[in-house]
Amino acid sequence: MIEFLNSIQNSLIYKNFFLVLSGLDNTILLLLISLPLGFVLALLFALGRVSKIAILSRTIASYIFVIRGTPLLVQIYLIYFGLGSVKLIRESFLWYALKEPFWCGVIALTINTVAYGAEIFRGGIQSIEKSQVESGLSLGFGKFLLLRKIILPIAIRKVLPSYGNELILMVKATSLVSLTTYMEMTGIARKIMAKTFAPVEAFIAAGILYLFLNFLMVQFVKYLEWKYNPHLRLNN
Amino acid sequence: MFKFDKLVFGDAGWGDEFLIATLMTLLVSILSMGLGLFLAIITVWAKIIQNRITRFIANFYTTVIRGVPELLVIYLIFFGGNAVVMSIAKVFGYNKYIELNALTIATIAIAVISATYSSEVLRASYLAISKGQIEAARALGMNKFSIFFKVISPQVIRNALPGIGNVWQITLKDTSLISVTGLVEIMRQSRISSNVEHSPLTFLITAAILYLCLTTISGRVFKTLEVNYSKGFST
Numbered sequence: 065m066i067e068f069l070n071s072i073q074n075s076l077i078y079k080n081f082f083l084v085l086s087g088l089d090n091t092i093l094l095l096l097i098s099l100p101l102g103f104v105l106a107l108l109f110a111l112g113r114v115s116k117i118a119i120l121s122r123t124i125a126s127y128i129f130v131i132r133g134t135p136l137l138v139q140i141y142l143i144y145f146g147l148g149s150v151k152l153i154r155e156s157f158l159w160y161a162l163k164e165p166f167w168c169g170v171i172a173l174t175i176n177t178v179a180y181g182a183e184i185f186r187g188g189i190q191s192i193e194k195s196q197v198e199s200g201l202s203l204g205f206g207k208f209l210l211l212r213k214i215i216l217p218i219a220i221r222k223v224l225p226s227y228g229n230e231l232i233l234m235v236k237a238t239s240l241v242s243l244t245t246y247m248e249m250t251g252i253a254r255k256i257m258a259k260t261f262a263p264v265e266a267f268i269a270a271g272i273l274y275l276f277l278n279f280l281m282v283q284f285v286k287y288l289e290w291k292y293n294p295h296l297r298l299n300n
Numbered sequence: 301m302f303k304f305d306k307l308v309f310g311d312a313g314w315g316d317e318f319l320i321a322t323l324m325t326l327l328v329s330i331l332s333m334g335l336g337l338f339l340a341i342i343t344v345w346a347k348i349i350q351n352r353i354t355r356f357i358a359n360f361y362t363t364v365i366r367g368v369p370e371l372l373v374i375y376l377i378f379f380g381g382n383a384v385v386m387s388i389a390k391v392f393g394y395n396k397y398i399e400l401n402a403l404t405i406a407t408i409a410i411a412v413i414s415a416t417y418s419s420e421v422l423r424a425s426y427l428a429i430s431k432g433q434i435e436a437a438r439a440l441g442m443n444k445f446s447i448f449f450k451v452i453s454p455q456v457i458r459n460a461l462p463g464i465g466n467v468w469q470i471t472l473k474d475t476s477l478i479s480v481t482g483l484v485e486i487m488r489q490s491r492i493s494s495n496v497e498h499s500p501l502t503f504l505i506t507a508a509i510l511y512l513c514l515t516t517i518s519g520r521v522f523k524t525l526e527v528n529y530s531k532g533f534s535t
Contacts, residue, residue, distance in 0.1 A: 133515040134508045135476035137487060142508065145500040232367075239369030243480070250371055263379030271368045271376070278367040 080256050080269040088273060090248040094166070094238045098173040099231065105174065106181025107216070113186045124182065131179035136237055139176055144168040144244040169241035177234050184226050188219035221292040228285030232278050239274070249273055303502045306493070314493045314503070321489035322510050328485060329472045331407045336414035336471065337464075343419040344426060362416045370413050371477055377409040378481045402483040410478065414471040421467060425459030426452070458529045465522035469515055476511070486510050 072078055113124045131139070147153050147162055161167040192215060200214045220227075242251035253270035257263045290297060309315035346358035365373060386398050429452060437451045479487035490507040494500035 130508075130512060133512040135473040135487070135511060137476045137479070138504060138508045138511060141487075141491075141500070142504045145494065146504045147501075149498075149500045236367075236369040239371045240477075242371070250369060250375075253372070254375065257375070257379060264376065264383070267372055267376040267380070271364070271372055274369055274372065275364065275367045 076260065076262055076265040077269050080253070080260075080266050081272070083256055084249050084252050084266075084269045084273055087247060087249040087252040088277075090166075090246065091235075091238050091277070094169055094173060094241060094248065095235065097170050098177060099234060101170075102174045102177035102181055102234075105178045106185055107220075109178055109182035110185035110189060111211075113182060114189050128179045128183055131176060132183070136172065136176050137240055137243070140169065140172040140240055140244060143172045143175075165241065165244040165246035168244055169238070169246055173234065173237060173241070176237065177230065180230050180233075181227065184223050184230060185219060187226075188223035189215060191222060192218050217292075221289075224285060224289045224292065228282070228289075231285065232281055235278050235281055236274070302505065303497070303499050306497055306499065306502055307506060314489070314497075317489055317493070318486070318506060318510065321484055321486045322514070324483070325472070325475050325485040325510075325514065328403065328406050328410060328475045328478060328483070329468070331403075332410035332414055332475070333468055333471050335407060335411035336418050336467075337422075339411060339415035340418035340422050343415060344423045347419075347423060348426065358419075362419060365413060365416045370474055371480070373413055374409045374477050374480065377412065378405050381405055381408070402481055406475070406478040406481060406483050409481075410471060410474055413474060414467060417467045417470060418464065421460050421463030422456060425456050425463065428459050429455050461522065461526045461529055465519065465526070468518060468522065472514055472518065473511065 109124050109127075112120045113128070115121055143162070144165060147158075153159060153162060161171070196214055196218065197210065200210045205213065238248060239250040242248055242254065245251070247255070249270050253266045256266040256269075260266065306313050307315050307318070309319075343358045343362065346354035349355075381400055382398065385400060389395075389398055433451055433455070434447060437447045442450070475485060476487040478485060479491065482488065484492070486507050490503040494503040497503070
Protein backbone atom coordinates (compact mmCIF):
# COMPACT_ATOMS: atom_id res chain seq x y z
CA MET A 65 0.00 0.00 0.00
CA ILE A 66 2.71 2.45 1.00
CA GLU A 67 4.68 1.46 -2.06
CA PHE A 68 1.65 2.21 -4.18
CA LEU A 69 1.21 5.63 -2.57
CA ASN A 70 4.89 6.36 -3.10
CA SER A 71 4.65 5.42 -6.74
CA ILE A 72 1.76 7.84 -7.13
CA GLN A 73 3.69 10.60 -5.38
CA ASN A 74 6.68 10.03 -7.60
CA SER A 75 4.66 9.89 -10.80
CA LEU A 76 5.05 12.75 -13.19
CA ILE A 77 1.36 13.61 -13.41
CA TYR A 78 1.18 14.01 -9.62
CA LYS A 79 4.16 16.36 -9.59
CA ASN A 80 2.98 18.26 -12.63
CA PHE A 81 -0.45 18.62 -11.11
CA PHE A 82 0.84 20.84 -8.33
CA LEU A 83 3.10 22.78 -10.66
CA VAL A 84 0.17 23.52 -12.96
CA LEU A 85 -2.00 24.28 -9.93
CA SER A 86 0.30 27.22 -9.18
CA GLY A 87 -0.98 28.78 -12.41
CA LEU A 88 -4.62 28.43 -11.40
CA ASP A 89 -4.69 31.79 -9.64
CA ASN A 90 -3.46 33.53 -12.79
CA THR A 91 -6.20 31.88 -14.85
CA ILE A 92 -8.84 32.81 -12.29
CA LEU A 93 -7.54 36.36 -12.07
CA LEU A 94 -8.08 36.77 -15.82
CA LEU A 95 -11.64 35.50 -15.46
CA LEU A 96 -12.44 37.52 -12.33
CA ILE A 97 -11.81 40.77 -14.18
CA SER A 98 -12.97 40.02 -17.70
CA LEU A 99 -16.19 38.14 -16.92
CA PRO A 100 -17.97 40.72 -14.70
CA LEU A 101 -16.74 43.55 -16.92
CA GLY A 102 -17.85 41.62 -19.99
CA PHE A 103 -21.27 40.96 -18.46
CA VAL A 104 -21.99 44.61 -17.72
CA LEU A 105 -20.68 45.85 -21.06
CA ALA A 106 -22.54 43.11 -22.95
CA LEU A 107 -25.82 44.22 -21.35
CA LEU A 108 -25.13 47.83 -22.30
CA PHE A 109 -24.17 46.85 -25.84
CA ALA A 110 -27.29 44.70 -26.20
CA LEU A 111 -29.44 47.64 -25.11
CA GLY A 112 -27.64 49.83 -27.62
CA ARG A 113 -28.15 47.19 -30.30
CA VAL A 114 -31.93 47.13 -29.81
CA SER A 115 -32.23 50.88 -29.36
CA LYS A 116 -33.91 53.01 -32.00
CA ILE A 117 -30.85 55.19 -32.51
CA ALA A 118 -29.71 53.93 -35.90
CA ILE A 119 -26.05 54.98 -35.65
CA LEU A 120 -25.57 53.36 -32.24
CA SER A 121 -27.32 50.18 -33.26
CA ARG A 122 -25.39 49.90 -36.50
CA THR A 123 -22.00 50.62 -34.90
CA ILE A 124 -22.55 47.92 -32.33
CA ALA A 125 -23.77 45.53 -35.02
CA SER A 126 -20.58 45.99 -37.02
CA TYR A 127 -18.46 45.64 -33.87
CA ILE A 128 -20.18 42.33 -33.11
CA PHE A 129 -19.75 41.25 -36.74
CA VAL A 130 -16.00 41.92 -36.73
CA ILE A 131 -15.31 40.31 -33.37
CA ARG A 132 -17.40 37.22 -34.05
CA GLY A 133 -15.89 36.83 -37.51
CA THR A 134 -12.26 36.74 -36.40
CA PRO A 135 -10.49 34.24 -34.13
CA LEU A 136 -9.73 35.28 -30.57
CA LEU A 137 -6.06 34.57 -31.21
CA VAL A 138 -5.95 37.32 -33.85
CA GLN A 139 -7.53 39.72 -31.37
CA ILE A 140 -5.06 38.84 -28.63
CA TYR A 141 -2.10 39.19 -30.98
CA LEU A 142 -3.46 42.46 -32.38
CA ILE A 143 -3.63 43.95 -28.90
CA TYR A 144 -0.37 42.49 -27.61
CA PHE A 145 1.90 42.73 -30.66
CA GLY A 146 -0.08 45.06 -32.93
CA LEU A 147 -0.87 47.94 -30.61
CA GLY A 148 2.53 47.68 -28.98
CA SER A 149 4.20 48.38 -32.30
CA VAL A 150 2.49 51.76 -32.69
CA LYS A 151 4.73 54.52 -31.42
CA LEU A 152 1.85 56.80 -30.47
CA ILE A 153 0.48 54.19 -28.08
CA ARG A 154 3.88 53.33 -26.64
CA GLU A 155 4.28 56.95 -25.60
CA SER A 156 0.78 57.37 -24.21
CA PHE A 157 -0.62 56.33 -20.83
CA LEU A 158 -2.17 53.24 -22.49
CA TRP A 159 1.28 51.71 -22.56
CA TYR A 160 1.19 51.09 -18.82
CA ALA A 161 -1.56 48.54 -19.41
CA LEU A 162 -0.58 47.30 -22.86
CA LYS A 163 2.98 46.38 -21.99
CA GLU A 164 1.69 43.78 -19.54
CA PRO A 165 0.57 40.49 -21.10
CA PHE A 166 -1.97 40.20 -18.29
CA TRP A 167 -3.83 43.39 -19.15
CA CYS A 168 -3.63 42.63 -22.86
CA GLY A 169 -5.27 39.32 -22.10
CA VAL A 170 -7.96 40.93 -19.98
CA ILE A 171 -8.72 43.52 -22.67
CA ALA A 172 -8.85 40.94 -25.47
CA LEU A 173 -11.03 38.54 -23.49
CA THR A 174 -13.39 41.34 -22.49
CA ILE A 175 -13.71 42.64 -26.05
CA ASN A 176 -14.42 39.12 -27.23
CA THR A 177 -16.98 38.15 -24.60
CA VAL A 178 -18.82 41.46 -24.94
CA ALA A 179 -19.53 40.76 -28.61
CA TYR A 180 -20.85 37.25 -27.99
CA GLY A 181 -22.66 38.25 -24.80
CA ALA A 182 -24.35 41.25 -26.43
CA GLU A 183 -25.73 39.01 -29.15
CA ILE A 184 -27.05 36.55 -26.55
CA PHE A 185 -28.70 39.29 -24.48
CA ARG A 186 -30.17 40.86 -27.60
CA GLY A 187 -31.90 37.56 -28.29
CA GLY A 188 -33.24 37.56 -24.74
CA ILE A 189 -34.47 41.15 -24.89
CA GLN A 190 -36.17 40.68 -28.24
CA SER A 191 -37.89 37.50 -27.11
CA ILE A 192 -39.80 39.32 -24.35
CA GLU A 193 -43.52 39.34 -25.05
CA LYS A 194 -44.95 42.70 -25.92
CA SER A 195 -47.79 42.26 -23.48
CA GLN A 196 -45.38 42.25 -20.56
CA VAL A 197 -43.89 45.57 -21.60
CA GLU A 198 -47.36 46.98 -22.19
CA SER A 199 -48.60 45.91 -18.78
CA GLY A 200 -45.58 47.61 -17.30
CA LEU A 201 -46.38 50.77 -19.20
CA SER A 202 -50.01 50.65 -18.12
CA LEU A 203 -48.84 50.55 -14.51
CA GLY A 204 -47.09 53.84 -15.14
CA PHE A 205 -43.51 52.53 -15.25
CA GLY A 206 -40.96 54.89 -16.69
CA LYS A 207 -38.38 53.74 -19.19
CA PHE A 208 -35.71 53.07 -16.61
CA LEU A 209 -38.03 51.29 -14.21
CA LEU A 210 -39.39 49.17 -17.06
CA LEU A 211 -35.83 48.16 -17.93
CA ARG A 212 -34.83 47.39 -14.37
CA LYS A 213 -37.98 45.63 -13.22
CA ILE A 214 -39.26 43.86 -16.33
CA ILE A 215 -37.01 43.73 -19.39
CA LEU A 216 -33.61 42.90 -17.89
CA PRO A 217 -34.68 40.31 -15.29
CA ILE A 218 -36.77 38.38 -17.82
CA ALA A 219 -34.16 38.65 -20.57
CA ILE A 220 -31.26 37.59 -18.36
CA ARG A 221 -32.94 34.58 -16.84
CA LYS A 222 -34.15 33.47 -20.25
CA VAL A 223 -30.66 33.43 -21.75
CA LEU A 224 -28.90 31.94 -18.70
CA PRO A 225 -28.20 28.58 -20.42
CA SER A 226 -26.63 30.15 -23.50
CA TYR A 227 -24.75 32.71 -21.43
CA GLY A 228 -23.48 29.80 -19.35
CA ASN A 229 -22.10 28.30 -22.55
CA GLU A 230 -20.32 31.56 -23.24
CA LEU A 231 -18.83 31.55 -19.73
CA ILE A 232 -17.41 28.06 -20.32
CA LEU A 233 -15.99 29.18 -23.65
CA MET A 234 -14.32 32.03 -21.78
CA VAL A 235 -12.72 29.67 -19.27
CA LYS A 236 -11.29 27.77 -22.22
CA ALA A 237 -10.29 30.98 -23.98
CA THR A 238 -8.00 32.02 -21.13
CA SER A 239 -5.56 29.35 -22.33
CA LEU A 240 -4.82 31.47 -25.39
CA VAL A 241 -3.40 34.25 -23.23
CA SER A 242 -0.47 31.89 -22.54
CA LEU A 243 0.72 32.65 -26.08
CA THR A 244 1.57 36.19 -24.98
CA THR A 245 4.05 34.79 -22.41
CA TYR A 246 1.51 35.11 -19.58
CA MET A 247 2.10 32.19 -17.24
CA GLU A 248 -1.27 30.68 -16.51
CA MET A 249 -2.05 26.97 -16.49
CA THR A 250 -1.45 26.26 -20.18
CA GLY A 251 1.74 28.33 -20.16
CA ILE A 252 3.07 26.39 -17.19
CA ALA A 253 2.11 23.07 -18.78
CA ARG A 254 4.02 24.07 -21.88
CA LYS A 255 7.03 25.02 -19.81
CA ILE A 256 6.93 21.67 -18.00
CA MET A 257 6.73 19.92 -21.34
CA ALA A 258 9.78 21.76 -22.62
CA LYS A 259 11.69 20.78 -19.46
CA THR A 260 10.69 17.15 -19.05
CA PHE A 261 9.93 16.11 -22.66
CA ALA A 262 6.82 14.43 -21.30
CA PRO A 263 4.00 16.22 -23.12
CA VAL A 264 1.14 13.88 -22.28
CA GLU A 265 1.66 14.02 -18.51
CA ALA A 266 1.97 17.81 -18.48
CA PHE A 267 -1.11 18.48 -20.58
CA ILE A 268 -3.26 15.89 -18.86
CA ALA A 269 -2.51 17.55 -15.52
CA ALA A 270 -3.61 20.89 -16.99
CA GLY A 271 -6.62 19.30 -18.67
CA ILE A 272 -7.89 17.89 -15.37
CA LEU A 273 -7.70 21.33 -13.78
CA TYR A 274 -9.56 22.96 -16.67
CA LEU A 275 -12.23 20.27 -16.47
CA PHE A 276 -12.60 20.96 -12.78
CA LEU A 277 -12.85 24.71 -13.37
CA ASN A 278 -15.50 24.18 -16.04
CA PHE A 279 -17.35 21.77 -13.76
CA LEU A 280 -17.55 24.50 -11.13
CA MET A 281 -18.74 26.95 -13.76
CA VAL A 282 -21.49 24.57 -14.89
CA GLN A 283 -22.64 24.10 -11.29
CA PHE A 284 -22.64 27.87 -10.80
CA VAL A 285 -24.79 28.43 -13.89
CA LYS A 286 -27.09 25.58 -12.85
CA TYR A 287 -27.52 27.20 -9.46
CA LEU A 288 -28.33 30.55 -11.07
CA GLU A 289 -30.88 28.87 -13.34
CA TRP A 290 -32.43 27.10 -10.38
CA LYS A 291 -32.58 30.31 -8.37
CA TYR A 292 -33.89 32.69 -11.02
CA ASN A 293 -36.18 30.31 -12.93
CA PRO A 294 -38.35 29.02 -10.06
CA HIS A 295 -41.22 28.39 -12.48
CA LEU A 296 -39.08 25.87 -14.37
CA ARG A 297 -37.99 23.82 -11.36
CA LEU A 298 -38.85 20.19 -11.88
CA ASN A 299 -39.24 18.99 -8.32
CA ASN A 300 -40.33 21.37 -5.64
CA MET B 301 1.47 52.46 -39.66
CA PHE B 302 -0.38 50.25 -42.12
CA LYS B 303 2.04 49.37 -44.91
CA PHE B 304 -0.02 48.61 -47.99
CA ASP B 305 3.09 48.23 -50.15
CA LYS B 306 4.11 45.14 -48.17
CA LEU B 307 1.00 43.29 -49.32
CA VAL B 308 1.64 43.29 -53.08
CA PHE B 309 2.07 40.00 -54.91
CA GLY B 310 5.52 38.84 -55.97
CA ASP B 311 8.88 39.17 -54.28
CA ALA B 312 8.35 42.70 -53.00
CA GLY B 313 5.39 41.88 -50.81
CA TRP B 314 3.60 39.12 -48.97
CA GLY B 315 0.43 38.95 -51.08
CA ASP B 316 1.07 35.56 -52.68
CA GLU B 317 2.26 34.05 -49.39
CA PHE B 318 -0.98 35.17 -47.79
CA LEU B 319 -3.00 33.70 -50.65
CA ILE B 320 -1.34 30.31 -50.15
CA ALA B 321 -1.82 30.60 -46.39
CA THR B 322 -5.52 31.34 -46.88
CA LEU B 323 -5.87 28.28 -49.08
CA MET B 324 -4.10 26.26 -46.38
CA THR B 325 -6.54 27.52 -43.74
CA LEU B 326 -9.43 26.55 -46.01
CA LEU B 327 -7.90 23.13 -46.69
CA VAL B 328 -7.39 22.37 -43.00
CA SER B 329 -10.91 23.60 -42.20
CA ILE B 330 -12.57 21.51 -44.90
CA LEU B 331 -10.56 18.37 -44.14
CA SER B 332 -11.09 18.60 -40.40
CA MET B 333 -14.77 19.48 -40.80
CA GLY B 334 -15.22 16.37 -42.98
CA LEU B 335 -13.29 14.10 -40.64
CA GLY B 336 -15.11 15.74 -37.71
CA LEU B 337 -18.51 14.99 -39.23
CA PHE B 338 -17.45 11.39 -39.75
CA LEU B 339 -16.34 11.11 -36.11
CA ALA B 340 -19.54 12.87 -35.05
CA ILE B 341 -21.71 10.34 -36.84
CA ILE B 342 -19.89 7.53 -35.01
CA THR B 343 -20.30 9.38 -31.71
CA VAL B 344 -24.01 9.94 -32.26
CA TRP B 345 -24.43 6.31 -33.23
CA ALA B 346 -22.63 5.28 -30.04
CA LYS B 347 -24.95 7.49 -28.02
CA ILE B 348 -28.28 6.43 -29.50
CA ILE B 349 -27.87 2.66 -29.64
CA GLN B 350 -28.94 1.14 -26.35
CA ASN B 351 -25.51 0.15 -25.11
CA ARG B 352 -24.14 1.46 -21.86
CA ILE B 353 -20.46 1.03 -22.71
CA THR B 354 -20.49 2.83 -26.05
CA ARG B 355 -22.68 5.56 -24.61
CA PHE B 356 -20.29 6.04 -21.71
CA ILE B 357 -17.28 6.26 -24.03
CA ALA B 358 -19.03 8.74 -26.33
CA ASN B 359 -20.22 10.90 -23.43
CA PHE B 360 -16.76 10.82 -21.85
CA TYR B 361 -15.18 11.90 -25.13
CA THR B 362 -17.55 14.83 -25.76
CA THR B 363 -17.50 16.01 -22.14
CA VAL B 364 -13.73 15.94 -21.80
CA ILE B 365 -12.92 17.55 -25.14
CA ARG B 366 -15.50 20.28 -24.67
CA GLY B 367 -14.32 20.98 -21.14
CA VAL B 368 -10.67 21.38 -22.03
CA PRO B 369 -9.23 24.36 -23.94
CA GLU B 370 -8.74 23.78 -27.66
CA LEU B 371 -5.11 24.83 -27.36
CA LEU B 372 -4.46 22.05 -24.85
CA VAL B 373 -6.02 19.44 -27.16
CA ILE B 374 -3.84 20.67 -30.01
CA TYR B 375 -0.69 20.61 -27.87
CA LEU B 376 -1.55 17.12 -26.66
CA ILE B 377 -2.06 15.76 -30.16
CA PHE B 378 0.87 17.68 -31.62
CA PHE B 379 3.41 16.66 -28.99
CA GLY B 380 1.89 13.37 -27.94
CA GLY B 381 0.52 12.16 -31.28
CA ASN B 382 3.81 10.82 -32.61
CA ALA B 383 4.39 8.75 -29.49
CA VAL B 384 0.91 7.26 -29.70
CA VAL B 385 1.27 6.40 -33.38
CA MET B 386 4.68 4.85 -32.79
CA SER B 387 3.46 2.73 -29.88
CA ILE B 388 0.56 1.51 -32.03
CA ALA B 389 3.01 0.70 -34.83
CA LYS B 390 5.17 -1.19 -32.32
CA VAL B 391 2.27 -3.50 -31.57
CA PHE B 392 2.23 -4.41 -35.23
CA GLY B 393 5.99 -4.98 -35.20
CA TYR B 394 7.12 -1.74 -36.82
CA ASN B 395 9.94 -0.19 -34.81
CA LYS B 396 11.18 2.70 -36.94
CA TYR B 397 10.67 6.35 -36.12
CA ILE B 398 7.44 7.75 -37.52
CA GLU B 399 6.71 11.43 -37.83
CA LEU B 400 3.30 12.67 -38.85
CA ASN B 401 3.39 15.79 -40.97
CA ALA B 402 1.94 19.05 -39.69
CA LEU B 403 -1.12 18.97 -41.93
CA THR B 404 -2.16 15.52 -40.72
CA ILE B 405 -1.76 16.47 -37.09
CA ALA B 406 -3.59 19.75 -37.61
CA THR B 407 -6.46 18.01 -39.35
CA ILE B 408 -6.78 15.35 -36.67
CA ALA B 409 -6.57 17.85 -33.80
CA ILE B 410 -9.18 20.22 -35.20
CA ALA B 411 -11.40 17.30 -36.27
CA VAL B 412 -11.36 15.86 -32.74
CA ILE B 413 -12.54 19.22 -31.41
CA SER B 414 -15.05 19.93 -34.15
CA ALA B 415 -16.57 16.43 -33.91
CA THR B 416 -17.77 17.09 -30.36
CA TYR B 417 -19.73 20.15 -31.48
CA SER B 418 -21.02 18.44 -34.63
CA SER B 419 -22.17 15.41 -32.68
CA GLU B 420 -24.38 17.55 -30.43
CA VAL B 421 -25.94 19.19 -33.49
CA LEU B 422 -26.49 15.88 -35.28
CA ARG B 423 -27.90 14.20 -32.20
CA ALA B 424 -30.39 17.00 -31.63
CA SER B 425 -31.53 16.92 -35.25
CA TYR B 426 -31.81 13.13 -35.19
CA LEU B 427 -33.98 13.28 -32.08
CA ALA B 428 -36.14 15.93 -33.79
CA ILE B 429 -37.34 13.39 -36.36
CA SER B 430 -40.70 12.11 -35.24
CA LYS B 431 -40.92 8.40 -34.55
CA GLY B 432 -43.92 8.12 -36.86
CA GLN B 433 -41.69 8.69 -39.85
CA ILE B 434 -39.56 5.67 -39.08
CA GLU B 435 -42.61 3.58 -38.23
CA ALA B 436 -44.25 4.59 -41.50
CA ALA B 437 -41.13 3.62 -43.41
CA ARG B 438 -41.10 0.27 -41.65
CA ALA B 439 -44.76 -0.24 -42.42
CA LEU B 440 -43.93 0.28 -46.09
CA GLY B 441 -41.47 -2.58 -45.79
CA MET B 442 -38.26 -0.52 -46.14
CA ASN B 443 -35.16 -2.17 -44.73
CA LYS B 444 -32.80 -0.52 -42.22
CA PHE B 445 -30.43 0.60 -44.92
CA SER B 446 -32.96 2.48 -47.01
CA ILE B 447 -34.69 3.88 -43.93
CA PHE B 448 -31.37 5.43 -42.96
CA PHE B 449 -30.55 6.84 -46.39
CA LYS B 450 -33.99 7.78 -47.66
CA VAL B 451 -35.89 8.80 -44.53
CA ILE B 452 -33.49 9.68 -41.72
CA SER B 453 -30.50 11.24 -43.51
CA PRO B 454 -32.34 13.83 -45.62
CA GLN B 455 -34.24 15.09 -42.61
CA VAL B 456 -31.20 15.09 -40.33
CA ILE B 457 -29.28 17.13 -42.91
CA ARG B 458 -32.10 19.63 -43.21
CA ASN B 459 -32.50 19.98 -39.45
CA ALA B 460 -28.76 20.13 -38.82
CA LEU B 461 -27.68 22.61 -41.49
CA PRO B 462 -27.97 25.81 -39.41
CA GLY B 463 -26.11 24.15 -36.52
CA ILE B 464 -23.48 22.68 -38.83
CA GLY B 465 -22.99 26.17 -40.25
CA ASN B 466 -22.20 27.39 -36.74
CA VAL B 467 -19.77 24.51 -36.17
CA TRP B 468 -18.08 25.36 -39.46
CA GLN B 469 -17.51 28.94 -38.27
CA ILE B 470 -16.06 27.67 -34.99
CA THR B 471 -13.85 25.19 -36.85
CA LEU B 472 -12.63 27.87 -39.23
CA LYS B 473 -11.65 30.10 -36.33
CA ASP B 474 -10.08 27.21 -34.41
CA THR B 475 -7.65 26.59 -37.26
CA SER B 476 -5.88 29.78 -36.16
CA LEU B 477 -4.65 27.83 -33.11
CA ILE B 478 -2.89 25.39 -35.42
CA SER B 479 -0.28 28.11 -35.99
CA VAL B 480 1.43 26.92 -32.77
CA THR B 481 2.35 23.67 -34.53
CA GLY B 482 4.21 25.49 -37.30
CA LEU B 483 1.79 24.80 -40.13
CA VAL B 484 1.82 27.92 -42.30
CA GLU B 485 -1.78 29.09 -42.37
CA ILE B 486 -3.04 32.67 -42.10
CA MET B 487 -2.08 33.19 -38.46
CA ARG B 488 1.39 31.67 -38.78
CA GLN B 489 2.00 33.59 -42.02
CA SER B 490 1.11 36.88 -40.35
CA ARG B 491 3.53 36.15 -37.49
CA ILE B 492 6.32 35.25 -39.93
CA SER B 493 5.72 38.34 -42.05
CA SER B 494 5.52 40.69 -39.09
CA ASN B 495 8.74 39.29 -37.67
CA VAL B 496 10.52 39.92 -40.97
CA GLU B 497 9.03 43.35 -41.65
CA HIS B 498 8.79 44.54 -38.01
CA SER B 499 5.24 45.64 -38.64
CA PRO B 500 2.85 43.40 -36.70
CA LEU B 501 -0.12 45.73 -37.07
CA THR B 502 -0.15 45.49 -40.87
CA PHE B 503 -0.09 41.72 -41.06
CA LEU B 504 -2.34 41.04 -38.09
CA ILE B 505 -5.00 43.33 -39.54
CA THR B 506 -4.56 41.53 -42.86
CA ALA B 507 -5.10 38.22 -41.07
CA ALA B 508 -8.21 39.58 -39.35
CA ILE B 509 -9.64 40.79 -42.67
CA LEU B 510 -8.92 37.44 -44.33
CA TYR B 511 -10.69 35.54 -41.54
CA LEU B 512 -13.59 37.96 -41.73
CA CYS B 513 -13.89 37.36 -45.48
CA LEU B 514 -13.76 33.59 -45.01
CA THR B 515 -16.41 33.55 -42.29
CA THR B 516 -18.69 35.95 -44.17
CA ILE B 517 -18.48 34.15 -47.50
CA SER B 518 -18.96 30.71 -45.98
CA GLY B 519 -21.86 32.07 -43.94
CA ARG B 520 -23.51 33.10 -47.22
CA VAL B 521 -22.86 29.65 -48.69
CA PHE B 522 -24.54 27.99 -45.75
CA LYS B 523 -27.54 30.35 -46.01
CA THR B 524 -27.97 29.32 -49.66
CA LEU B 525 -27.68 25.64 -48.75
CA GLU B 526 -30.29 26.08 -46.02
CA VAL B 527 -32.71 27.65 -48.49
CA ASN B 528 -32.03 24.85 -50.97
CA TYR B 529 -32.55 22.09 -48.45
CA SER B 530 -35.77 23.48 -47.01
CA LYS B 531 -37.53 23.56 -50.36
CA GLY B 532 -41.01 22.15 -50.02
CA PHE B 533 -40.81 22.77 -46.30
CA SER B 534 -42.48 26.15 -46.22
CA THR B 535 -43.30 27.40 -42.78
